[in-house]
Structure formats: structure tokens, C-alpha cells
Amino acid sequence: MSRSSEVQHSVAEPIGTDDAPPPFEALCSPEEWGMYETRLINALPKAWDTEQMRIRSHRKEHLQAMKAMQASCYGDEYASEHEVRAAETLEPVYPEEMLDYYIRCVHRVSRTRSAKRSAYAQQARIMARIHRLLTVVVPDEQRWIRLATALKYENKTRPAFQDEFQRRVPGWREL
Numbered sequence: 001m002s003r004s005s006e007v008q009h010s011v012a013e014p015i016g017t018d019d020a021p022p023p024f025e026a027l028c029s030p031e032e033w034g035m036y037e038t039r040l041i042n043a044l045p046k047a048w049d050t051e052q053m054r055i056r057s058h059r060k061e062h063l064q065a066m067k068a069m070q071a072s073c074y075g076d077e078y079a080s081e082h083e084v085r086a087a088e089t090l091e092p093v094y095p096e097e098m099l100d101y102y103i104r105c106v107h108r109v110s111r112t113r114s115a116k117r118s119a120y121a122q123q124a125r126i127m128a129r130i131h132r133l134l135t136v137v138v139p140d141e142q143r144w145i146r147l148a149t150a151l152k153y154e155n156k157t158r159p160a161f162q163d164e165f166q167r168r169v170p171g172w173r174e175l
Contacts, residue, residue: 050083057086062093069101084126091129095137102130106151120161124168127151131170149175 025033044052049071056065069087083105091098106123127148134144152175155161165172 053086054082057089062090066090066094066097095133099130099133102126117160120164124164127165127169
């Protein structure tokens with residue numbers, strides 16, 4: 001295993017996922033975790049932005065998590081489930097910033113020529129979060145309507161996109 005792979009694996013492993021074993025922290029004594037956590041934090045700058053975001057979110061280091069999240073917005077790739085979960089934890093603290101992040105993520109896929117249905121489904125889940133933020137957290141119904149209408153129009157020739165958004169985004173059909 002390359003040094004880069006080792007760092008990514010060692011940084012990603014301690015947090016765990018829904019389908020993974022319990023986080024490494026739960027398996028350690030407090031003394032062992034204290035030593036390991038120091039190594040983990042020292043290695044964190046070498047980790048991928050998405051892993052930094054997950055770990056910073058888990059540690060309640062919201063500002064650093066948001067910086068890592070903003071750095072992870074690149075290319076034509078769509079946001080992973082881990083990124084979205086980490087971003088959700090930042091919503092109460094930084095609702096406007098999360099809105100901007102979610103909007104960038106949705107637009108990345110809508111501008112991709114040939115995205116898969118799974119990408120559309122993930123983006124529809126993110127769009128549902130945008131809907132919630134714009135109608136409940138930061139009440140701005142007009143902004144929601146403008147954003148959703150424009151996105152729907154841009155993707156009117158993509159039946160799979162429209163289908164996934166109709167399933168997951170409240171009020172998508174009525175737009």
C-alpha cells in the first residue's frame with residue numbers, strides 16, 4: 001500500500017459509516033484514543049477534502065469542516081453520501097453557506113452531459129435539502145421557486161432527471 005493510501009485509510013477509518021464496523025474510537029481505551037487522535041489530527045492535512053470534512057464535522061469543528069467542504073467542490077463529480085451527511089451537520093450553524101454548497105453540487109450534475117440515474121437520485125436528495133432550507137430554515141419561497149424552475153427548465157430533456165426529482169423533491173411536478 002502506498003504512503004498516500006495509508007494516510008487516506010488511516011484518516012478515513014476512525015469515523016466509520018452506516019455499513020462499517022464501529023468507529024475505531026469506540027474500540028480504544030481513552031488513553032489509546034488520545035494517542036491515536038493526536039496522530040490522526042497531524043495526518044489530517046494530507047487527507048482528501050471530503051475526509052477532512054467528515055472528521056471535522058464529527059469533532060464539531062464546524063469552521064474547519066466548512067473550509068474543507070468548500071475546497072471539495074470541484075470537477076464534474078457529484079457530492080457523495082458522506083459529503084452530504086457531513087454538510088447536514090453544518091446546516092444549523094451555516095445555513096446560507098450550506099445552501100450555496102448544495103446548489104453548486106446540484107448544478108455540477110445538471111451540467112454534466114451524461115450522468116447516471118444514481119447521480120440524479122443523489123442530486124434530487126440534495127435538492128430536497130435545498131427545498132427544506134429555503135422553505136423552513138431560511139424562509140425564501142421566491143428564491144426556491146426561481147432556482148427550482150430554472151433547474152427544471154435546464155433539464156427538461158432528461159426524463160430520468162425529471163423522474164428522480166419528482167420522486168424526491170416536494171412540489172417538483174407543480175413547478
